[in-house]
Structures are given as structure tokens and as C-alpha cells.
Amino acid sequence: xxxxxxxxxxxxxxxxxxxxxxxxxxxxxxxxxxxxxxxxxxxxxxxxxxxxxxxxxxxxxxxxxxxxxxxxxxxxxxxxxxxxxxxxxxxxxxxxxxxxxxxxxxxxxxxxxxxxxxxxxxxxxxxxxxxxxxxxxxxxxxxxxxxxxxxxxxxxxxxxxxxxxxxxxxxxxxxxxxxxxxxxxxxxxxxxxxxxxxxxxxxxxxxxxxxxxxxxxxxxxxxxxxxxxxxxxxxxxxxxxxxxxxxxxxxxxxxxxxxxxxxxxxxxxxxxxxxxxxxxx
Numbered sequence: 364x365x366x367x368x369x370x371x372x373x374x375x376x377x378x379x380x381x382x383x384x385x386x387x388x389x390x391x392x393x394x395x396x397x398x399x400x401x402x403x404x405x406x407x408x409x410x411x412x413x414x415x416x417x418x419x420x421x422x423x424x425x426x427x428x429x430x431x432x433x434x435x436x437x438x439x440x441x442x443x444x445x446x447x448x449x450x451x452x453x454x455x456x457x458x459x460x461x462x463x464x465x466x467x468x469x470x471x472x473x474x475x476x477x478x479x480x481x482x483x484x485x486x487x488x489x490x491x492x493x494x495x496x497x498x499x500x501x502x503x504x505x506x507x508x509x510x511x512x513x514x515x516x517x518x519x520x521x522x523x524x525x526x527x528x529x530x531x532x533x534x535x536x537x538x539x540x541x542x543x544x545x546x547x548x549x550x551x552x553x554x555x556x557x558x559x560x561x562x563x564x565x566x567x568x569x570x571x572x573x574x575x576x577x578x579x580x581x582x583x584x585x586x587x588x589x590x591x592x593x594x595x596x597x598x599x600x601x602x603x604x605x606x607x608x609x610x611x612x613x614x615x616x617x618x619x620x621x622x623x624x625x626x627x628x629x630x631x632x633x634x635x636x637x638x639x640x641x642x643x644x
Contacts, residue, residue, distance in 0.1 A: 364406055367459075367467055373492040374643060380457040382408035383415050383469045383485050385516075388494055390643055394583055395519040396494075398605040408453045413516040417452040417500055418479045419618070419626075420513030420611040421569075421596060424541050428618030430509055435477050444539055444616075449515065451475065452483060465489045472503075480504030494641040502629035509618065509626045512637045513596070513611035518579055518586065520561070520606050525580040527558040528595065531572020534614065540567055542615050553597075563601045569615045570595045577608050585644040592637065594625060612637055 366386060367378045374396075377386040386400040397412035408414045426437045426446040439446020457469040466488035474480045480503045488495045498512055533549050534542035553568060555561075558580055573595040579586040590610035598607040612635065613625025627635050 365459075367462055369463075369465055369467060369487070369489055371465055371489045371491070374489045374494060376487065376489065376494065378467055378469075378487055379406070379411075380459055380469055381406055382411065382453045382455065383457045383471070384408045384411035384453065385413040385487070387412055388641070390584070396584070396586055396641060396643055398517045398519045411517070413496075413514060414449075414453040415483075415485055415496075415498055416449040416513035416515055416609075416611070417483055417498065417510075418473075418481055418508075419447070419450045419511040420609070420613065421615040422448055422539075422541055423618045424539075424616050425619075428509070428623075430478075435509075437477055438475055444541055449513075451479075453515070457485070460484070474504075478504065478506060478508045479510075480508065481510070492643050494643075496639045498637045500629075500635040502631060502633050505631060507628050507630050509623065510629050510635045511611065511613040511617065511626050512635055513609055514590075514637070514639045515607060515609050516588075516639075516641070517605040517607055518588075520579065520604065521581055521583075522563075523560065523581060524606075525558040526555045526561050526577070526606065526608075527580065528555050528570075528577035528608075529572075529574050530556075530570035530595065533571070534569045536567050542569055545571065561599060561606055564599075565601055566597050566599045566606075568597055569611075570597065571614060575610075579606075579608075587642040587644065589640040589642070590638065592625070610637070610639055 376388045388397040422444040437447040460468040468486045471483045532547040577588040596609035
């Protein structure tokens with residue numbers, strides 16, 4: 364597996380074209396910002412530090428969705444919301460377009476029989492104490508298709524790490540890890556308007572009305588996540604030493620929600636853009 368190491372006086376990261384995944388993001392004094400890949404064979408992007416989600420983010424109920432007068436059947440087992448989990452970009456081998464000491468640009472060309480036909484370009488860059496990611500997805504097909512995207516970072520945390528972000532509401536999850544009805548009332552254990560410790564609990568919830576800023580506060584560092592989308596997915600297990608703060612261009616299962624919020628119908632040559640920034644203070 365090819366691995367590229369990029370660094371500056373403040374930050375260091377390792378990137379593989381396999382899934383366009385990060386294997387590490389750490390400070391110059393080797394404090395992990397994202398949980399590092401522990402190695403092992405074969406490589407699984409789900410064990411990485413960060414991977415992109417495209418041409419959709421998270422799950423789709425029944426692995427299908429309506430598009431105008433048709434039903435789009437996603438790849439994978441029919442009716443299985445994990446059939447096309449996080450799309451296909453994180454499972455593909457990307458091409459390296461350009462690489463320098465501080466930045467790398469990767470490209471992917473992918474098609475699916477259901478109608479996805481796209482070119483994606485993804486740049487990871489280090490600028491002073493900031494990690495920046497820019498994802499552009501361009502539809503290449505003759506027939507319009509509905510697109511979404513996201514980033515899936517695994518932030519390192521300790522039992523004392525505090526999380527803080529604002530949101531206008533959230534979606535509880537059902538046993539299939541799909542969203543139930545949106546609620547403006549966020550339970551205290553899942554409300555991080557004020558800095559609080561996530562604790563040893565299961566969290567797998569989407570939030571709306573996010574202002575695009577989230578903070579992870581610990582004795583070692585103050586990490587700030589920034590993105591240009593109002594939807595944030597938060598995931599951790601009761602025993603994980605990480606917490607995922609996932610900016611997404613759409614809520615989970617937006618494909619089957621009224622109005623398909625956040626999703627973008629792309630014509631030939633149209634783009635979908637998502638950016639993410641992580642500041643290490």
C-alpha cells in the first residue's frame with residue numbers, strides 16, 4: 364500500500380490513495396489529533412483516521428430512493444441500508460494527481476449502474492496549524508443524478524475530552540441505525556451546546572442547524588473542526604478511544620425524506636463541493 368507523508372513545522376499526516384484515507388494526523392510533538400491506523404493486513408479504510416464519503420454519506424433506507432418518477436436501486440443487497448454505506452469512494456483506489464511536502468491531490472473516476480457517474484478530486488493540505496480538505500464531485504453522466512458527500516474523521520479522545528458544538532435539533536436512531544423523526548429537543552446526554560464530556564455511551568445521531576464549528580477540548584490540545592454544511596453526524600461506541608464528527612452535505616437518509624434536504628441533483632458537468640478544516644491550537 365502506497366503511503367505519503369506530509370508535514371510542516373506544526374503538523375504531520377500520512378495519506379494512502381487506497382480509499383483516499385488518512386492514516387494519521389498529529390502535531391509536531393506527536394500528539395494524535397485523529398486516531399492513527401494501527402496497521403494490519405488487509406487494509407480496511409474503516410480503521411483509518413479519516414475517509415471521504417461519496418457519492419452519498421451514511422445510510423439509505425432499504426438501499427433505494429425515489430428520483431422523479433423512478434426508483435434508484437443502490438448497489439449492494441436490496442433492502443440493506445448498509446448495502447451502499449458511505450458510498451463507494453472510500454472503497455476505491457484513487458490516482459495521485461499531485462503531491463508536495465505540504466499537500467496531495469487525489470482523483471477518482473467511478474460509475475455505478477444505478478446512475479452515479481462521476482469524477483472526484485480531493486486535496487489534503489497542511490497550512491501552519493491547519494489541516495484542510497477540499498472535495499469536488501463532478502457528474503459525468505448524461506442523465507441527472509442525486510449526489511451528496513461527507514468526511515468521516517475519527518478524532519482521538521480521552522475520558523476527559525470535552526465536546527462542544529451548537530445545533531438546532533437532532534434525529535434519534537432506530538435499531539437499523541436509521542433516523543427516526545427529527546426533534547428540536549435534544550436530550551441532555553446528547554446536547555453539547557456547552558462543553559461536556561461525551562462519556563462512555565453509544566452515540567450515533569445526526570444534528571441539524573449546525574453552525575459549522577465543533578471543538579474538542581482536552582488538557583493536551585484544543586481542536587476545532589470547521590465545515591461549510593449545516594449537518595453534522597456524531598458517532599462513538601461506549602468503549603472507543605475516538606469520536607467521529609462527520610460533516611455531511613445532507614442528513615442521513617435524506618434520499619427518503621420530504622424534499623431530499625441537502626442533496627444536489629447534478630446535470631452533466633455540475634459540481635458538488637465540500638470543505639473541511641481542522642485547527643490544532
